[in-house]
Amino acid sequence: MSMHIANVDRKRAWAQALISNFHPFKAMLLQDMAMGMVLLQSGLHLETPPVIRPEQIADAQYWAYGEGSYVDVIPSCNAARATGNMSWFSQTWTGSFVALEGGPAYSDPAIKTLDGVVAFDAEYCALSGFLDLPNKEQLLNSYSAVIAVEEAACGREPLKTLKLHGLDGDIIGDVTKDFHMQKKKPPSQREAPIQREGILDRLNARFCAGGSYSCMVHFCLYNYCRQGDRIAQGNQCRSDFQIMPRGAQPPLN
Numbered sequence: 001m002s003m004h005i006a007n008v009d010r011k012r013a014w015a016q017a018l019i020s021n022f023h024p025f026k027a028m029l030l031q032d033m034a035m036g037m038v039l040l041q042s043g044l045h046l047e048t049p050p051v052i053r054p055e056q057i058a059d060a061q062y063w064a065y066g067e068g069s070y071v072d073v074i075p076s077c078n079a080a081r082a083t084g085n086m087s088w089f090s091q092t093w094t095g096s097f098v099a100l101e102g103g104p105a106y107s108d109p110a111i112k113t114l115d116g117v118v119a120f121d122a123e124y125c126a127l128s129g130f131l132d133l134p135n136k137e138q139l140l141n142s143y144s145a146v147i148a149v150e151e152a153a154c155g156r157e158p159l160k161t162l163k164l165h166g167l168d169g170d171i172i173g174d175v176t177k178d179f180h181m182q183k184k185k186p187p188s189q190r191e192a193p194i195q196r197e198g199i200l201d202r203l204n205a206r207f208c209a210g211g212s213y214s215c216m217v218h219f220c221l222y223n224y225c226r227q228g229d230r231i232a233q234g235n236q237c238r239s240d241f242q243i244m245p246r247g248a249q250p251p252l253n
Contacts, residue, residue, distance in 0.1 A: 051116040051234030052099040052243070062246030063096035073207070077215035083250040084143045086218035091244045094215075095223050099234050099243065108182055110192035112230045120179055122231040123194045124203060125220035131231070136221050146214045154208035162205035171202045 052060055062068050070076040070093045080089035089095075102116035111123045125131055133139065139146045154163055178193035194200050207213040225237035235241045 049236050051102055051232075051236055052241075053235055056099070056243045059243045059246045060096035060099050063092045063244065064100050066246070068096075068246065069093055073212050073215070074210040077210070077212035079250065080215060081211070085250070086140075086143060086146060086215055087222070088244070088250045089215040090219045090222040091242055094219050095234075096243055098223060102233060103183075105230075106183070107187045108190040108192040110195045114227065114230050114232045114236055116236070117224075117231055117233040119183075120175065120194075121220070122224055122233065123192065124200075124216075125224045126226075126231055127194050127200050128204065128216075128220065130217050130220040131224060131226055133221070139217060140221055146218050149217055150208070150211075150214035153204070154213055158201050159205050159208050162201055163208035165205070165209075171199070171206055175199060175203070 076093050080086050098118040102118045105115045106113045106119040113122050175193050182190040207216050
């Protein structure tokens, strides 16, 4: 166990050094990194299935921390859009990081999660309505269909106007801090960060402004799902959950 903790500490130091350029969902999970990595790599069993299978860990680490890692949603999404295949977003950097960095089961007035699920993403995906879309498989398999969802959503108010200022400020950093605060409270005293007035629209305006709304739709549909009254993730949602093989190169259109 001490070796696992030492490895986690090295990862944590590396992450702290890059905090200013972090993927938006990395910062919120630093406090959970040790727990997630130790539980996963030491083979301990949670009450629910893990979000990632043991044989996928090395591939996920390549995309999350290694040569395949990005530092922001926008360039990662741009790379996927260049291929015409959103799986290069959902099954590489973003999907890998959240698969490795989930924490204990979380609840607030908006959501309840299973063990191992990333709370920020789960709440964002649920409140955006993506998990309840009727044509999930079509959106996962059709590039044009998920692009059409982006065009429709980002062309409507309030996102149509808000996206003009969608990259102003640090909305993701603000929500990250709010989740940190909520996690310190007993569940009965928590508030839902993304349920606060205007927060969800500001988040989606940022994704519209950066051309990554469609990627977030695909990411949510592939990596998250509802199981009863809880949000599940990864392997908890689909037996065919995949991480791209490390070193894979996307085919460009």
